[in-house]
Amino acid sequence: MNAVVIGVILMLGLTLARVNVIVAMTLSALVAGLTAGLGLTDTLNAFNAGLSGGAEIALSYAMLGAFAVAISKSGLTRILAAKLLQKVNDNSGKSENLLSYFILFIILVCAISSQNLVPVHIAFIPILIPPLIVVFNKLKLDRRAIACILTFGLATSYMVLPYGFGGIYLYSILHKNLVDNGLEIINTQVPMAMIIPACGMLFGLLIAVFFSYKKRRIYKQDEEEENAVNVIIEHPKKVLIVGVTAVLASLLAQNVSGSMILGGLVGVMIFSLFGVVKWEQNSDVFSKGVAMMAMIGFIMISAQGFAAVMKATGDVGSLVQSAALIIDGNKPLAAALILFVGLLITMGIGSSFSTVPIIATLFVPLCLELDFSIMATAALVGTAGALGDAGSPASDSTLGPTSGLNVDGQHDHIWDSVVPTFIHFNIPLLIFGWIAAMLL
Secondary structure, three states: OOHHHHHHHHHHHHHHOOOOHHHHHHHHHHHHHHHOOOHHHHHHHHHHHHHHHHHHHHHHHHHHHHHHHHHHHHOHHHHHHHHHHHHHHHOOOHHHHHHHHHHHHHHHHHHHHOOOOOOOHHHHHHHHOHHHHHHHHHHOOOHHHHHHHHHHHHHHHHHHOOOOHHHHHHHHHHHHHHHHOOOOOOOOHHHHHOHHHHHHHHHHHHHHHHHHOOOOOOOOOOHHHHHHHOOOOOOHHHHHHHHHHHHHHHHHHHHHHOOHHHHHHHHHHHHHHOOOOOHHHHHHHHHHHHHHHHHHHHHHHHHHHHHHHHHHHOHHHHHHHHHHHHHOOOHHHHHHHHHHHHHHHHHHHOOHHHHHHHHHHHHHHHHHHOOOOHHHHHHHHHHHHHOOOOOOOOOHHHHHHHHHHOOOOOOOHHHHHHHHHHHHHHHHHHHHHHHHHHHO
């Protein structure tokens, strides 16, 4: 019995049974460690060592939460939401449908831009999405469709566009590890190899938006939130100028420093320095920001511990060796098993960026031995790395959307973010990744 397989399946089973994600990952890590023969002490040591890797991520989330609260207190989001709400109230029927698709399109553009054009990753979600919840409710938009749009933008863009985080994934991580493990490939060939798998993601998005979650869904209206949107803001021009300045300065600080913590801090301080958020409210801003993002932060911390135990078991390599024995020279079966093993590994580790160095070491020699082409090998390893990022309970591609959509407690992380994105992205990615391996 492979400890990685047991750990991942147990984690997924527990989370689907509505066991808290943190509890599920902790229990699954212990079971995986004991199954691999690490013993309780070594398992706990590996888990605890991994926890430190999530501390920076958790603080980043907390600071972003504080920035989101500061924007909310400034009234900037109320101005935006009020204008959209007025549009909703003034339109009905086909016009309302057009407005719904326009809003969804803007969210998609923001999600893609957050990876490539302005690489802030998930930092924009707790800032943009919460104030629009009132508008989503009014339009009866299914938040599962919005979760799929956000995850598509967060995951697909780095798979195929070599800019920002895409440049890091495709060139600095994927290409480097392919070359380091014996594959002679030019870096510009890597994005081309990922086009067919990315088409699978696009196919899944279209199914989610226009079929699976097209039907209107009714959420409980928060009257206080709706009334707050209609409150008259004093000095709206000042709020707009300071708000836009704070957002741009936050993005600039994050891009220059590479730190979401500094980006969030700069944004909060600008609101305070210009008096849009009062100094005495700073403590409240940070406490509410931490409260908003606490669960997400702790999930990310525990995910690092879970991933550390998975690596410590040493069973990732034996999982690939078992797959190689089953393959016996059959290329179609080899492609399918490589993708499936990649799915299991990434679901456990929760990050495609962290998965590629592990699976490239194991899969590139196997692909060369089975005489896969250079492009097919790149597509297999790149897709295997990206698989699971969308549907993992511990991935920021699902945690980010949940952090924005669950501000009123009506969007479940597992059933409204993880399951929809797994169905609509991981399954098509498996199919299209396999097709790429056969055609390229």
